[in-house]
Amino acid sequence: MPDSEEKIAILSAAIEAVLFTYGEPISIAKLAKIIPESGGPEYIPPAIANLTERLQKSKSGLTIISRGDEVQLVTRPDLRNIVDSLIKEEFSEELTPAALETLAIVIYGGEVPRSTVDYIRGVNSSFIVRNLLVRGLLDRTADPKRGNAYRYRPSFALLRHLGVDRPETLADYAKFRDMLLKFAPPN
Amino acid sequence: MPDSEEKIAILSAAIEAVLFTYGEPISIAKLAKIIPESGGPEYIPPAIANLTERLQKSKSGLTIISRGDEVQLVTRPDLRNIVDSLIKEEFSEELTPAALETLAIVIYGGEVPRSTVDYIRGVNSSFIVRNLLVRGLLDRTADPKRGNAYRYRPSFALLRHLGVDRPETLADYAKFRDMLLKFAPPN
Amino acid sequence: MTYEVATERFSGPLDKLLELIEEEKLPITEVSLAKVTDGFIKFLDAQSGTLDPNILADFLVIAARLLLIKSKVLIPDLTLSEEEEYEVKDLEARLEIYRIFAARGGSASSHIAGYWETRNASFGRPFLFIGSETVFLPGNRLTPETIREAAARVFEELTALTPETSKIKTTIITIEEKIRELMERFTRAINSNFRELTKNHSRSEVVAMFLAVLHLLKRQEISVEQGEQFGDIMLKKK
Numbered sequence: 128m129p130d131s132e133e134k135i136a137i138l139s140a141a142i143e144a145v146l147f148t149y150g151e152p153i154s155i156a157k158l159a160k161i162i163p164e165s166g167g168p169e170y171i172p173p174a175i176a177n178l179t180e181r182l183q184k185s186k187s188g189l190t191i192i193s194r195g196d197e198v199q200l201v202t203r204p205d206l207r208n209i210v211d212s213l214i215k216e217e218f219s220e221e222l223t224p225a226a227l228e229t230l231a232i233v234i235y236g237g238e239v240p241r242s243t244v245d246y247i248r249g250v251n252s253s254f255i256v257r258n259l260l261v262r263g264l265l266d267r268t269a270d271p272k273r274g275n276a277y278r279y280r281p282s283f284a285l286l287r288h289l290g291v292d293r294p295e296t297l298a299d300y301a302k303f304r305d306m307l308l309k310f311a312p313p314n
Numbered sequence: 315m316p317d318s319e320e321k322i323a324i325l326s327a328a329i330e331a332v333l334f335t336y337g338e339p340i341s342i343a344k345l346a347k348i349i350p351e352s353g354g355p356e357y358i359p360p361a362i363a364n365l366t367e368r369l370q371k372s373k374s375g376l377t378i379i380s381r382g383d384e385v386q387l388v389t390r391p392d393l394r395n396i397v398d399s400l401i402k403e404e405f406s407e408e409l410t411p412a413a414l415e416t417l418a419i420v421i422y423g424g425e426v427p428r429s430t431v432d433y434i435r436g437v438n439s440s441f442i443v444r445n446l447l448v449r450g451l452l453d454r455t456a457d458p459k460r461g462n463a464y465r466y467r468p469s470f471a472l473l474r475h476l477g478v479d480r481p482e483t484l485a486d487y488a489k490f491r492d493m494l495l496k497f498a499p500p501n
Numbered sequence: 502m503t504y505e506v507a508t509e510r511f512s513g514p515l516d517k518l519l520e521l522i523e524e525e526k527l528p529i530t531e532v533s534l535a536k537v538t539d540g541f542i543k544f545l546d547a548q549s550g551t552l553d554p555n556i557l558a559d560f561l562v563i564a565a566r567l568l569l570i571k572s573k574v575l576i577p578d579l580t581l582s583e584e585e586e587y588e589v590k591d592l593e594a595r596l597e598i599y600r601i602f603a604a605r606g607g608s609a610s611s612h613i614a615g616y617w618e619t620r621n622a623s624f625g626r627p628f629l630f631i632g633s634e635t636v637f638l639p640g641n642r643l644t645p646e647t648i649r650e651a652a653a654r655v656f657e658e659l660t661a662l663t664p665e666t667s668k669i670k671t672t673i674i675t676i677e678e679k680i681r682e683l684m685e686r687f688t689r690a691i692n693s694n695f696r697e698l699t700k701n702h703s704r705s706e707v708v709a710m711f712l713a714v715l716h717l718l719k720r721q722e723i724s725v726e727q728g729e730q731f732g733d734i735m736l737k738k739k
Contacts, residue, residue: 136373137373139375140373140374140375140390140393141375141393141396142375143374143375143376144375144376144389144390144393144396144397145396145397145400147334147375147376147387147389147629148389148397148400148401148628148629149400149404149628149629150337150625150626150627150628150629151441151625151627151628157403160403161396161399161400161403162396162399163399181372181373181374184372185368185371185372185374186323186324186326186327186368187327187330187368187372187374188326188327188328188329188330188331188334189330189331189334190623192623199625200334200625201623201624201625202331202334202335202623202624202625203327203331203623204621204622204623205621206327206328206331207620207621207622207623207624208620208621209324209328209349209350209351210328210331210332210348210349211348211349211350212332212335212348213331213335213622213624222614222617224516224604224605225604227604227610227613227614227617228602228603228604228607228610230613231602231607231609231610231612231613232602232609234613235602235609246595247595247598247599247602248513248515248599248602249513249514249515249516249559249563249595249599250513250514250515250556250559251555251559253662257436257662260436260437260438261432261433261436261437261438262438263432263438263440266437267437282438283625284438286623287622287623287624287625288617288622289613289616289617289619289622290616290619290621290622290623291616297612297613297616298612299608299609299612303601303609306598306601307598310594310598331624334626335624335625335626336626337626337629404628405636405638407640408640408641408642409639409640409642409643411651411654414642414643414647414648414650414651415651415652415654415655417643417648417651418648418649418651418652418655419652419655421648422652434655434659435655436658436659444627444628445628448628448636449636449637449638449639450636450637450638451637451638451639451643469637471637472637472639472643475637475639475643476643476644476645476648477645478645484645484648484649485645485646485649486649486652490649490652490656493656493659497656497659
């Protein structure tokens with residue numbers, strides 16, 4: 128599918144239909160596979176940008192959130208205040224200091240091994256990381272560089288609860304991310 | 315909520331968010347109840363008309379259908395082939411190691427709440443459990459001990475597929491069952 | 502379980518260190534770290550009976566670094582090895598970054614806490630297909646054997662969580678034993694001076710020795726004298 132304005136708009140509607148039905152976060156690669164008419168993965172991001180802008184401009188109750196190459200269709204964060212039924216789905220607990228520090232390190236780090244969390248906090252963080260994984264606030268993915276290790280990322284559930292559309296829009300994101308990138312624990 | 319243009323737009327967005335999270339048909343009376351700021355059921359139909367028109371004008375992939383006094387947000391009929399493609403793609407995927415692990419816990423556990431699956435695997439399993447339900451591999455039943463929670467068990471079709479009439483006849487059943495009980499979270 | 506609870510509630514050695522530094526309104530420098538070392542050791546001493554051994558181990562690691570820094574500031578002759586210099590700089594860098602992520606008002610943590618508490622949040626919805634049709638899609642991988650393997654994998658990972666804890670415990674016993682051993686040796690040869698006592702010893706032994714001096718001082722088993730700032734330390738048995 129080439130990239131005329133109109134074709135992008137058609138693809139954006141198709142993506143919206145898939146995101147709506149699927150509900151869960153979905154990768155760009157998978158979207159391209161489901162919509163063969165897209166012409167390939169490279170055509171998906173412009174259509175997602177178009178969809179995001181259309182939702183925003185038309186004052187839709189829905190919006191797009193993303194993490195890396197995954198996207199999800201969700202409700203607009205500010206509507207939580209006027210829709211009663213939304214509140215019950217939430218993470219109601221307060222964050223302990225350990226949980227808050229760990230979430231902050233992972234979310235600003237983008238994707239970090241547990242050793243980074245341990246090193247910055249100065250304490251073994253295996254239990255708090257596990258706790259956050261079980262609660263669904265963090266995700267893990269196999270570390271490509273190390274056999275049995277994992278890297279940790281903020282989950283979509285966390286992004287939704289924080290009301291941010293992607294980690295990059297968090298306050299001071301670039302600054303803190305750079306600090307974390309420069310700061311690697313010894314192996 | 316009175317009927318200025320802007321307020322209708324906000325109400326229309328709120329209705330869209332509610333319809334999205336429910337996925338099912340909802341009555342106007344229920345919408346009014348879920349959105350207290352609507353001002354009452356009489357303010358809902360104009361907002362639905364606004365929403366329907368907005369979706370159409372913005373060339374959204376979604377549309378509103380109504381029957382009697384119930385409305386539902388659905389994908390546009392002409393995008394049906396894409397939704398079919400999504401379902402086909404989703405179900406043609408092989409079970410991941412994580413999905414097999416989740417099945418194993420439920421099979422050896424007999425009937426377990428999701429919190430046990432999460433705790434034993436050390437990660438949140440909500441997405442995987444839903445996927446296994448959709449594939450007909452798990453059944454769920456309301457948890458008598460907890461309000462909104464479910465307990466999960468292997469479906470009959472799954473046990474048949476494995477060639478066992480009862481989980482007890484699986485290899486190492488006693489061993490894994492004991493471990494499960496040992497590691498299960500406190501209730 | 503108690504360890505889990507303890508780690509959730511307890512913010513750890515860097516948090517304590519930061520608290521001490523902030524109490525004194527000091528910048529994060531070697532001199533400041535040397536200044537708060539005593540307070541840190543005092544806290545550790547008071548807590549050591551009640552702290553979980555795993556957490557105590559985390560504290561001891563930081564205590565050892567602090568003592569290294571303190572000896573560097575107090576004993577100007579002491580030249581540190583490359584590795585030790587790295588350890589000193591590393592602790593400063595870690596504190597700087599921890600200060601930003603610390604739950605006690607670090608700006609990154611404050612941002613996240615702010616988003617967490619705000620009344621804005623988005624919601625998703627699970628896959629719409631659920632319950633709409635009866636399907637059975639096992640795929641090709643589902644056999645009694647793959648299920649058994651999956652169960653074995655799960656429990657292997659679970660059991661692996663436990664040894665990690667016991668390994669930490671072994672390390673800490675070694676640290677504590679080493680200190681005790683050094684203190685005995687030190688008590689025998691007490692009427693001496695620090696420089697002589699530590700001559701030809703490795704840096705880590707010098708640090709451990711310094712730790713021993715502090716302990717004995719605290720127990721009032723010795724008295725110390727230092728003629729001038731950065732001068733040699735004379736030690737006398739009481």
